[in-house]
Amino acid sequence: MNKLLTAFALLISINVSLAQTRADSLLLINYRPVSIYKTPMANIKKAAFPVIDMHSHDYAGTPEDVDDWVKRMDKFNIEKTMVLCMPGAKGFDSALAKYGRYPKRFALWCCFDYTGYGTPGWQKHAVEELEKCYKKGAKGVGELGDKGDGEIYSAPVKGYGLHIDDVQMKPLLAKCAELHMPVSIHVAEDEWMYEIPDSTNDGLMNAFIWHVDTMKAGRLGHDALIQSLANAARDNPNTIFIACHYANSCSNLQVLGDMLDKYPNLYADIAARYAEIAPVPRYAAAFIIKHQDKLLYGTDNSPEDRMYLNTFRILESADEHFYEPEMLHYHWALYGLNLPAAVLEKLYRKNAEKILNSYK
Numbered sequence: 001m002n003k004l005l006t007a008f009a010l011l012i013s014i015n016v017s018l019a020q021t022r023a024d025s026l027l028l029i030n031y032r033p034v035s036i037y038k039t040p041m042a043n044i045k046k047a048a049f050p051v052i053d054m055h056s057h058d059y060a061g062t063p064e065d066v067d068d069w070v071k072r073m074d075k076f077n078i079e080k081t082m083v084l085c086m087p088g089a090k091g092f093d094s095a096l097a098k099y100g101r102y103p104k105r106f107a108l109w110c111c112f113d114y115t116g117y118g119t120p121g122w123q124k125h126a127v128e129e130l131e132k133c134y135k136k137g138a139k140g141v142g143e144l145g146d147k148g149d150g151e152i153y154s155a156p157v158k159g160y161g162l163h164i165d166d167v168q169m170k171p172l173l174a175k176c177a178e179l180h181m182p183v184s185i186h187v188a189e190d191e192w193m194y195e196i197p198d199s200t201n202d203g204l205m206n207a208f209i210w211h212v213d214t215m216k217a218g219r220l221g222h223d224a225l226i227q228s229l230a231n232a233a234r235d236n237p238n239t240i241f242i243a244c245h246y247a248n249s250c251s252n253l254q255v256l257g258d259m260l261d262k263y264p265n266l267y268a269d270i271a272a273r274y275a276e277i278a279p280v281p282r283y284a285a286a287f288i289i290k291h292q293d294k295l296l297y298g299t300d301n302s303p304e305d306r307m308y309l310n311t312f313r314i315l316e317s318a319d320e321h322f323y324e325p326e327m328l329h330y331h332w333a334l335y336g337l338n339l340p341a342a343v344l345e346k347l348y349r350k351n352a353e354k355i356l357n358s359y360k
């Protein structure tokens with residue numbers, strides 16, 4: 001994927017001067033509109049409330065990077081960050097060595113260990129590994145990931161063909177409930193990744209990179225994956241599930257809304273889907289307000305200044321018609337949701353506290 005992106009970057013640099021002067025040959029990938037509107041802009045410098053970031057990853061390469069990250073968290077009012085999924089006991093140990101100096105600022109989550117998957121009784125080993133991670137301080141499980149072929153984010157062994165509602169998962173999910181570890185899971189991708197990446201595709205700038213080919217034998221499509229999560233929430237009522245990225249249902253949030261209404265043990269994070277909801281601010285704000293007790297702030301992307309600032313701007317401000325193509329990759333104009341303070345506080349921290357505190 002990186003080589004592909006480098007090639008695109010090269011293409012951009014080659015084409016940029018041409019594109020600036022020749023509108024008739026302008027490629028969408030070179031389109032960098034600058035808002036013409038001289039409307040007031042909020043210029044938010046930090047989050048309105050101390051934040052618990054429920055969805056990040058092991059971005060710090062060194063202990064010094066961790067120190068820098070903490071300084072940045074201080075600057076933007078991020079109180080604590082969940083560092084999701086450290087594959088294998090070894091990965092967890094090295095992460096602990098890096099982040100363990102800041103127990104109040106970071107919490108580490110672990111993966112399931114699918115070693116032996118496919119042989120009878122593989123779950124016994126997986127449960128034992130989970131208990132080991134828990135004893136070392138893991139606070140949750142995930143990010144699990146299923147884009148149609150089964151669990152793909154785990155390492156070194158992936159759970160191909162194993163969806164979250166598979167009966168084989170029940171002993172693992174029951175152990176999560178027993179240990180009070182919430183399960184964070186990414187299912188599917190947003191709808192436009194499934195549509196043909198042609199001139200009619202609304203999210204083309206990301207859809208052509210992340211396109212999902214549903215013709216592959218045995219691969220579940222978007223709706224079937226969402227259903228697998230609903231089934232898991234239904235069948236494991238004592239386990240807390242966190243659907244990553246609005247359950248990848250940004251173009252029809254009602255799908256997620258119906259599940260949140262139905263399953264008290266299901267929550268959703270809003271990580272890395274800011275550009276996806278900012279083009280429809282009234283619809284998105286109404287959804288967030290309605291489900292204000294079930295949604296969790298998250299980032300997922302590299303912890304850079306601009307990344308944090310974009311999330312605050314989209315949630316808190318009433319800014320209109322701005323673009324972030326470099327950071328968020330879409331050609332869409334974005335709008336702030338202007339969420340009420342009480343809703344922001346739940347989104348930023350209170351809902352996370354509820355989950356984490358009930359899971360000591």
Ligand SMILES: [Zn+2]
Pocket residue numbers: 055056057084143300
């Ligand atoms: Zn993630």
